[in-house]
Amino acid sequence: MKERFDHIVVGGGSSGSVAAARLVNEGRRVLLLEGGYSHRHPLLDMPPGIFKMINGSKYMRYHQTVPQEHLDGRVHDIPQANVLGGGSSVNAQVYMRGRPSDYDEWHEMLHGENDYPGWSWADVLPHFRTMEGNNRLYNDLHGADGPLLVSDPGHINDMSRWFVQAVQALGEPFNPDFNGPKQRGVGFYQFMNRRGKRSSAAYAFLAPLADNPNLVIRLQSRVRRIEIENGRAVGVTYRDARGLDHTVYADGEVIVASGALVTPQLLMLSGIGPADQLKEHGISCIADLPGVGENLIDHPEVPLIAKANGPYGYYRQGVGWRMLLNGIHFRLFGTGPILSAGVEAGAFVNPTDPDAEPTIQAFCVPIIYLDRDTLGLVEDTYGLTITTVVVKPKSRGYVRLRSANPDDMPLVSPNLLKHPDDARAMIDGQRYFIRAFQTSPLAERIERISIPDPNDLSDEAILKHCRRFVKTNYHPSGTCRMGTASDPMAVLDSRLCVRGIENLRVCDLSAMPNINAGNTNAPAMMMGSRCAELITGRPTVSTAQFGPRLSEQGDMSVATIE
Numbered sequence: 001m002k003e004r005f006d007h008i009v010v011g012g013g014s015s016g017s018v019a020a021a022r023l024v025n026e027g028r029r030v031l032l033l034e035g036g037y038s039h040r041h042p043l044l045d046m047p048p049g050i051f052k053m054i055n056g057s058k059y060m061r062y063h064q065t066v067p068q069e070h071l072d073g074r075v076h077d078i079p080q081a082n083v084l085g086g087g088s089s090v091n092a093q094v095y096m097r098g099r100p101s102d103y104d105e106w107h108e109m110l111h112g113e114n115d116y117p118g119w120s121w122a123d124v125l126p127h128f129r130t131m132e133g134n135n136r137l138y139n140d141l142h143g144a145d146g147p148l149l150v151s152d153p154g155h156i157n158d159m160s161r162w163f164v165q166a167v168q169a170l171g172e173p174f175n176p177d178f179n180g181p182k183q184r185g186v187g188f189y190q191f192m193n194r195r196g197k198r199s200s201a202a203y204a205f206l207a208p209l210a211d212n213p214n215l216v217i218r219l220q221s222r223v224r225r226i227e228i229e230n231g232r233a234v235g236v237t238y239r240d241a242r243g244l245d246h247t248v249y250a251d252g253e254v255i256v257a258s259g260a261l262v263t264p265q266l267l268m269l270s271g272i273g274p275a276d277q278l279k280e281h282g283i284s285c286i287a288d289l290p291g292v293g294e295n296l297i298d299h300p301e302v303p304l305i306a307k308a309n310g311p312y313g314y315y316r317q318g319v320g321w322r323m324l325l326n327g328i329h330f331r332l333f334g335t336g337p338i339l340s341a342g343v344e345a346g347a348f349v350n351p352t353d354p355d356a357e358p359t360i361q362a363f364c365v366p367i368i369y370l371d372r373d374t375l376g377l378v379e380d381t382y383g384l385t386i387t388t389v390v391v392k393p394k395s396r397g398y399v400r401l402r403s404a405n406p407d408d409m410p411l412v413s414p415n416l417l418k419h420p421d422d423a424r425a426m427i428d429g430q431r432y433f434i435r436a437f438q439t440s441p442l443a444e445r446i447e448r449i450s451i452p453d454p455n456d457l458s459d460e461a462i463l464k465h466c467r468r469f470v471k472t473n474y475h476p477s478g479t480c481r482m483g484t485a486s487d488p489m490a491v492l493d494s495r496l497c498v499r500g501i502e503n504l505r506v507c508d509l510s511a512m513p514n515i516n517a518g519n520t521n522a523p524a525m526m527m528g529s530r531c532a533e534l535i536t537g538r539p540t541v542s543t544a545q546f547g548p549r550l551s552e553q554g555d556m557s558v559a560t561i562e
């Protein structure tokens with residue numbers, strides 16, 4: 001007998017989990033298929049765990065870019081989540097929405113034939129606010145009762161404080177709330193956790209539904225194809241952990257939320273995408289949508305690294321006896337470095353026109369952050385990394401099929417910094433934050449700047465450094481973007497529906513017409529919520545629409561996993 005649900009959600013990440021939870025709270029029976037593993041692991045729960053995973057873990061899938069010609073052929077990794085909760089289970093937990101103009105821009109871009117696309121800041125704010133359980137801020141912009149627990153950093157390293165003071169000395173205002181009325185300034189981020197425990201989409205939105213039989217979650221269930229009959233999505237085929245294939249059916253809509261690198265691949269494998277590319281791989285085309293996989297947008301980040309002149313920062317706090325001590329300290333007092341995701345402070349600045357909207361976001365990481373690019377080049381010792389990120393990049397890349405085999409990762413080309421305006425903004429951002437290292441009270445703690453070479457800060461030298469070290473800020477987006485009916489590259493309409501196919505929506509970051517200025521997890525959750533709102537037709541007015549809130553101390557299991 002055919003197994004049927006009201007809805008099938010493909011991908012239990014930040015957006016998919018929220019969409020599923022809201023639909024279940026509206027009485028729908030939902031199957032959530034997640035390709036990755038359970039989110040229940042101590043390393044995922046605690047904030048610094050990300051550093052143990054970023055370079056190799058089963059909870060991540062590591063996409064590799066195709067050689068990037070404009071970066072002298074460099075190949076870099078783009079890690080993506082492989083776990084229930086998606087990015088929200090593995091990310092650095094920084095809580096950021098971007099700025100109102102990001103969403104007003106979408107609303108404008110989507111006008112066309114639509115009277116009211118419904119993506120302005122006024123439209124999306126209720127989603128952010130009702131979801132949010134902030135423990136400091138409560139006002140027109142912030143909610144205090146929502147299931148997503150948002151808090152100030154549980155621990156602040158002195159390096160982070162000196163960074164915040166140095167940037168103030170450079171003329172930037174202290175900003176107590178980057179999600180407040182103004183984005184500009186320097187300050188401490190807020191995080192999606194509470195008392196050292198991650199508030200992922202799995203914990204915040206799925207766990208409270210543990211006893212609700214309308215939510216069925218299957219892990220290690222990787223969807224290989226969307227089943228389409230007579231132009232209508234009717235179900236999906238997935239492969240389980242034993243390697244067996246199953247086809248399941250939806251009476252209502254199928255919602256794809258596999259992330260911006262996999263969602264376009266899945267559409268193409270199902271016959272939705274550029275006809276010529278599908279033909280090349282022997283896939284018959286059901287809907288010729290040339291925009292599928294195009295318009296890949298990501299935030300480029302480039303590190304600045306300095307060696308400290310004393311034992312400052314988090315160097316070696318996560319290994320050996322210090323790790324043990326930190327663990328005991330946390331158990332006994334509930335405080336200490338274990339409460340830090342390794343980044344506490346940051347800034348949004350416009351180096352060339354301070355009063356205009358910020359062009360650069362900075363993260364202050366109180367260690368010398370060594371990855372595949374910097375390992376062996378920079379001394380492994382006490383120090384500080386500042387990464388600069390272009391918040392509104394103009395570069396665009398693509399995701400294409402490597403083959404017609406769903407087990408193959410897609411070809412990914414993000415083209416970071418390819419657009420000259422992005423390169424210009426990054427050079428200005430790097431030069432600005434080099435000055436932070438040279439400004440009191442940070443300057444007194446710095447022995448020397450390791451990269452880039454502080455003795456040659458010409459545009460050419462900084463650009464060379466940027467090309468050598470640029471990598472993803474982990475925010476791939478835009479690969480199945482919404483657009484107007486007259487836009488040939490639009491994949492979705494402004495209601496997140498796939499053009500030319502009935503019963504099929506996409507609600508992850510692929511749908512973004514342009515990237516928001518800042519981190520992308522809260523926006524992904526907003527999109528999942530907006531998707532459920534569009535399906536049910538029930539406006540977002542109350543925290544209760546996200547279901548019961550999990551006790552902050554309680555059991556955080558997800559019981560309905562099969």
Ligand SMILES: Cc1cc2nc3c(=O)[nH]c(=O)nc-3n(C[C@H](O)[C@H](O)[C@H](O)COP(=O)(O)OP(=O)(O)OC[C@H]3O[C@@H](n4cnc5c(N)ncnc54)[C@H](O)[C@@H]3O)c2cc1C
Binds near residue numbers: 086090259508
């Ligand atoms: C290392 C890292 C650090 C980050 N730090 C931050 C941060 O501090 N703050 C912030 O706001 N954002 C951060 N982000 C970004 C943010 O987490 C993501 O943008 C967000 O989670 C994207 O949500 P999504 O729903 O679009 O995709 P995802 O959350 O990635 O969800 C996609 C889900 O689909 C699953 N899946 C994939 N293919 C299939 C398939 N074929 N079948 C079934 N399931 C499938 C995946 O396993 C995953 O669970 C970070 C991301 C990473 C990776």
